[in-house]
Amino acid sequence: xKNRAPLASACKQYEEDLVLHYYGExxxxxxxxxENHLADCLSCRSFLDDLRRLLPQITQIEKMPQSFWDNYYxxxxxxxxxxxxxxxxxxxxxxxxxxxxxxxxxxxxxxxLVVGLMFGKDNIKLFVEPRAEKIxxxxxxxxxxxxxxxxxxxxxxxxxxxAQDEPKTEATPTDSTRVSGNAQIV
Amino acid sequence: xxxxxxxxxxxxxxxxxxxxxxxxxSDDWRNLSxxxxxxxxxxxxxxxxxxxxxxxxxxxxxxxxxxxxxxxxERLKQRYNEQRGNRDRDRNRD
Numbered sequence: 001x002k003n004r005a006p007l008a009s010a011c012k013q014y015e016e017d018l019v020l021h022y023y024g025e026x027x028x029x030x031x032x033x034x035e036n037h038l039a040d041c042l043s044c045r046s047f048l049d050d051l052r053r054l055l056p057q058i059t060q061i062e063k064m065p066q067s068f069w070d071n072y073y074x075x076x077x078x079x080x081x082x083x084x085x086x087x088x089x090x091x092x093x094x095x096x097x098x099x100x101x102x103x104x105x106x107x108x109x110x111x112x113l114v115v116g117l118m119f120g121k122d123n124i125k126l127f128v129e130p131r132a133e134k135i136x137x138x139x140x141x142x143x144x145x146x147x148x149x150x151x152x153x154x155x156x157x158x159x160x161x162x163a164q165d166e167p168k169t170e171a172t173p174t175d176s177t178r179v180s181g182n183a184q185i186v
Numbered sequence: 187x188x189x190x191x192x193x194x195x196x197x198x199x200x201x202x203x204x205x206x207x208x209x210x211x212s213d214d215w216r217n218l219s220x221x222x223x224x225x226x227x228x229x230x231x232x233x234x235x236x237x238x239x240x241x242x243x244x245x246x247x248x249x250x251x252x253x254x255x256x257x258x259x260e261r262l263k264q265r266y267n268e269q270r271g272n273r274d275r276d277r278n279r280d
Contacts, residue, residue, distance in 0.1 A: 103194065110198050117205040118212070135215065139230055142207045146214050148248055150222065152229040154266045155247045161262045 007054065010047035011037075018044060022051045 010018055014037060020026040021034045038045050139149055154161070218226065233241065251259065 106194070106198075110201055114201050114205040136227075136230055139226060140212060140215065143214055146226065149226045149229045149233065150218075151251070151263075152233065152244070153225075154263060155244055155251055157266060158247050158251055158262070161265055164265060165258075165262060 007050045008043060008046035010044045011041060014041075014044055015047070018048050019051065022048060022055065 014034065017026060017030060017034055021031065026034065038048065139146055148155070215223070215226075233244075236244070254262075
């Protein structure tokens with residue numbers, strides 16, 4: 001850093017052309033014009049000399065030793081691993097459970113669904129307070145059972161009702177009239 | 187593995203089916219009026235005390251009832267309700 005002296009000042013109108021001249025990117029006329037000017041101008045010559053001294057230093061690529069790149073690679077990998085670990089830290093919690101977690105989760109969902117359907121909004125009350133209203137399981141076994149107990153009285157009197165429904169045709173006594181006492185409309 | 191998956195599927199479907207059945211019955215129960223609920227419970231108690239041959243007879247009658255045409259069932263229900271209404275009126279008059 002210490003040997004890098006500041007650039008000498010050149011004539012303002014020639015500064016850019018001098019840089020192009022250094023890189024050889026100006027045209028033939030320009031080049032001739034610059035060379036003529038350089039022959040007479042000391043400050044521009046100094047500026048061009050400084051460019052010749054400084055620019056190669058700027059563009060020089062510092063060659064890093066292999067150990068630097070090995071270290072760089074190790075640090076990058078470690079940083080990425082650390083980032084992954086922090087970002088998906090919750091996965092580590094579930095990692096040991098992964099094998100059985102999917103079927104277990106499925107079973108829990110199915111169980112919740114079944115319980116939810118069985119004890120719907122109102123029935124949960126029956127579940128929590130079973131004494132409030134005890135419904136025999138036989139009634140709740142299925143829809144058909146409930147319907148049966150709901151219309152049991154009609155079923156008992158079915159034969160009689162049918163006989164009344166067809167008064168003109170000779171009513172054939174059905175078995176329903178045999179049910180002891182209960183066969184009558186209660 | 188495939189076999190296990192199949193068993194799990196079948197079991198799941200079975201559970202859902204059962205839950206659906208029970209759910210339908212519980213929905214119907216919820217929709218009953220307190221009087222209807224009382225009647226169902228009363229009938230159930232009566233059913234429990236029936237002799238087995240009467241139970242069998244009622245089951246047969248129930249099957250026959252279910253096979254009756256819808257309009258005939260409605261007519262019989264109506265007749266039954268009319269008779270019950272008359273009976274209740276008579277009872278209140280007494």
